[in-house]
Amino acid sequence: MSRPGPASPSGADQLPVIEPFLVRPRSAAVLDQVDGIFFEASGTKTFSSPLERAAFHDRWLGRYLAHDAQHAFLAFAGANDEVAGYLVGSLDDPAQSPRFDDLAYFRKLAAFTARYPANLHVNLAPEWRGRGLGQLLVDAFCRHAARAGTRGVHVFTGRGMRNVRFYQAAGFREVAATEWNGREIVMLARDLT
Ligand SMILES: CC(C)(COP(=O)(O)OP(=O)(O)OC[C@H]1O[C@@H](n2cnc3c(N)ncnc32)[C@H](O)[C@@H]1OP(=O)(O)O)[C@@H](O)C(=O)NCCC(=O)NCCS
Numbered sequence: 001m002s003r004p005g006p007a008s009p010s011g012a013d014q015l016p017v018i019e020p021f022l023v024r025p026r027s028a029a030v031l032d033q034v035d036g037i038f039f040e041a042s043g044t045k046t047f048s049s050p051l052e053r054a055a056f057h058d059r060w061l062g063r064y065l066a067h068d069a070q071h072a073f074l075a076f077a078g079a080n081d082e083v084a085g086y087l088v089g090s091l092d093d094p095a096q097s098p099r100f101d102d103l104a105y106f107r108k109l110a111a112f113t114a115r116y117p118a119n120l121h122v123n124l125a126p127e128w129r130g131r132g133l134g135q136l137l138v139d140a141f142c143r144h145a146a147r148a149g150t151r152g153v154h155v156f157t158g159r160g161m162r163n164v165r166f167y168q169a170a171g172f173r174e175v176a177a178t179e180w181n182g183r184e185i186v187m188l189a190r191d192l193t
Contacts, residue, residue, distance in 0.1 A: 001035065005124055006051075009056070012149060013084050013160060014084075014132055015130070016075045016076060016077040016136075017075070017076045017123065018036045018073055018074070018075050018076075018085045018136055018137060018140050019060075019073065019076070020070075020073055020144075021065070021069050021070075021072035021073060021074055021086075030074070031082070032081055033082070033083035034061070034074070034083055034086050035057070035061070036059070036087060037083065037098065037123050037124065037125050038057065038061045038086075038123055039057075039086065040125070040126065041123040041124070042056075042057060042060070046121060047072070048109065049091050050123075051122055053076050057085065059102065059103075061088060061122055063099065064088035064089065064121070064185040065088060066098065067090070068088065068089065068091075070091045071088070071089045071090060071091055071118075071141065071144065072087060072088045072089065073086065073087045073127070073140050073141060073144075074151075075124070075133055075136070075137055077128065082114070083125070084124060084125055084128040084133060085122065085124035085125060085128055085133055085134065085137060086122070086123060087120055087121070087122040087137040087138065087140070087141050088119035088120065089118060089119055089121065089141050089145070090118065090119055091117065091118045091145055091148055091152075091189060092117060093113050093114055093117035094106040094113055094117070094119055095107045095110035095114070096113075096114075099186070101137075103180075104180075105156065105178050105180050107184065108178055109176050109178060109187055111189055112154070112175050112176045112189065114151075115151065115152055115175075116151070116152030116153055116154040116175070116187075116189035116190070116191075117151070117153075117154075118141075118145045118152065118153035118154070118173055118192070119151060119153065119154050119156075120138065120141050120153060120155055121155075122134055122137050122138060122141075124150075127145070132167055134170075134173050135166075135170055138170045138171070141153070142190065142192060144160050145192055146192040146193075149160065150192055151191070151193055152170075152189055152190060152191050152192050152193070153172075153189065153190050153192060154187055154188065154189040154190075155167055155172065155187075156185050156186070156187055156188075156190050157185065157186060157188065158183060158184070158186075159177065159183070159184040159185065159186050164185055164186070164188065166186045168188070170191045171187060172188035172190045172192075173188065173189065173190075174186050174187070174188055175188070175189045184192075
């Protein structure tokens, strides 16, 4: 568990606490807050059906908590254990794992995922952005992945997205780019050796 530097947006002296997802049982309220952060942060806001919404949630969040909860982290702020942000990730090479078959870009860039197999998704509640909390979640995951012997970690994001600067500041650099769903996405990677 680590206590990061940024002050609470409300000015309260309680600082966010980062902890592994599995360190204690998680209430439905906490899971709801994680879902709320996920849908707020997502670029996709409308869905043609509840089924499509559920599939979207499963692709970017649900399957990580179902299969890789041991690699997930939460950031809690305030006295009421309010979720300030979360990070989910996997240590497996997604190009070699059938559970990521729905995302064809992994296999297309298998030479790069082999070198940087871990992948992550990090999102914060809006009031916690721009305070350094994201870096702390990423660093917690990277330390965890390195301890497990993982050689490298990657993320995909859209070319020109604001969050690219965030990943660069966290030690990621662009190693590949490809087209997906009619747009260019970049693969940013960080060495963990
Ligand atoms: C991206 C994110 C995890 C970064 O964490 P953070 O604690 O805000 O980041 P830091 O304070 O360490 O660094 C600031 C950088 O974060 C990024 N960032 C901050 N607010 C952001 C926002 N609303 N949307 C996208 N990126 C943002 C920017 O790159 C920013 O640098 P800039 O001010 O030069 O643009 C967090 O801002 C967030 O959840 N953003 C919205 C969702 C998102 O983009 N998630 C990543 C999906 S790949």
